[in-house]
Amino acid sequence: MHARNPQATQTLKMVVPPRQSGLPQPLLEVRNVSLDFGDATRSVRATHQVSFDVHRGDRFVLLGPSGCGKSSLLKAVAGFIAPSEGEILLGGAPVTQPGPDRVVVFQEFDQLPPWKTVRQNVMFPLVASGRLSRREAGERALHWLEKVGLARFADAYPHTLSGGMKQRVAIARALAMQPEVLLMDEPFAALDALTRRRMQEELQALWEELRFTLLFVTHSIEEALVVGNRILLLSPHPGRVRAEINSHQFDLRSAGSAEFQRSAQRIHHLLFESQPDETPRPEPALQRSAAS
Ligand SMILES: Nc1ncnc2c1ncn2[C@@H]1O[C@H](COP(=O)(O)OP(=O)(O)OP(=O)(O)O)[C@@H](O)[C@H]1O
Numbered sequence: 001m002h003a004r005n006p007q008a009t010q011t012l013k014m015v016v017p018p019r020q021s022g023l024p025q026p027l028l029e030v031r032n033v034s035l036d037f038g039d040a041t042r043s044v045r046a047t048h049q050v051s052f053d054v055h056r057g058d059r060f061v062l063l064g065p066s067g068c069g070k071s072s073l074l075k076a077v078a079g080f081i082a083p084s085e086g087e088i089l090l091g092g093a094p095v096t097q098p099g100p101d102r103v104v105v106f107q108e109f110d111q112l113p114p115w116k117t118v119r120q121n122v123m124f125p126l127v128a129s130g131r132l133s134r135r136e137a138g139e140r141a142l143h144w145l146e147k148v149g150l151a152r153f154a155d156a157y158p159h160t161l162s163g164g165m166k167q168r169v170a171i172a173r174a175l176a177m178q179p180e181v182l183l184m185d186e187p188f189a190a191l192d193a194l195t196r197r198r199m200q201e202e203l204q205a206l207w208e209e210l211r212f213t214l215l216f217v218t219h220s221i222e223e224a225l226v227v228g229n230r231i232l233l234l235s236p237h238p239g240r241v242r243a244e245i246n247s248h249q250f251d252l253r254s255a256g257s258a259e260f261q262r263s264a265q266r267i268h269h270l271l272f273e274s275q276p277d278e279t280p281r282p283e284p285a286l287q288r289s290a291a292s
Helices: 006-013 070-078 118-128 134-147 163-176 193-208 221-227 258-273
Strands: 029-040 043-054 059-062 083-089 100-106 181-185 214-218 230-234 240-248
Touching: 006 221, 029 070, 043 070, 043 083, 043 230, 043 240, 059 070, 059 163, 059 221, 070 083, 070 100, 070 181, 118 134, 118 163, 134 163, 163 193, 193 221, 214 221, 221 258, 230 258, 240 258
Parallel strands: 059 214, 059 230, 100 181, 181 214
Antiparallel strands: 029 043, 029 083, 230 240
């Protein structure tokens, strides 16, 4: 299957202005990245020449329909898969392999080894990467478990926790590594609606306190608006850049507002209904990103 509307994609791509000189160097640069899977006989293109910049402290969201290559892009940034064309730079250096400067939180609840306690789970990458001694790692683990409200479950095993608690442990484990970029692949998608909302709220509170850099994948327009300050819209398979928008004005409190609903509808239109001859009109809520 190909992009439903390649001409529209080309037109909309012009929404993203070229980077102005004088702006700070982005922390993460994704340049014309195409990702292909398969072998010599059969190949699937997941993304086609996707470019975006993430700046320090951004909450950058990759948003698009199922199969548009969001997870593949995240895995490429993590260093798990290599682009077939284009390049990915972190702090100006090419990403060639996974590293402790990029930690991923996945959707799956089984990302925590069940034979380790909560505290041991958080400690593990700190010790395995050689960053800290066991004693230091234990202290740091407790500190981050406190941040996500789970200090009193430090000695519990993952199977005794709810889905939301497991995701909190995964977030604590990731933040304890103090990565350059926190990568999250639909981390709340398997949670019930109320827990998902609470987790979005908690992630926002953590970001307010710590100002980490976040690259977040979702196919939920509402979640993208709530979690992100910048959103990259990707077309259906193979994923190409449709547009980039600013969404810093939204949070959970504004989720029911008329402006929020208008923005959600506008994004839906950009993702699914744009016609080849349509030039997108930026709205106040959907300003072009000055940082791009
Ligand atoms: N390991 C793989 N081998 C072969 N094809 C793959 C592999 N991983 C992803 N793909 C293909 O690449 C395309 C993009 O997949 P990807 O999982 O990145 O999309 P997505 O936007 O994250 O989708 P979803 O929202 O459903 O998770 C799909 O066609 C998928 O089948």
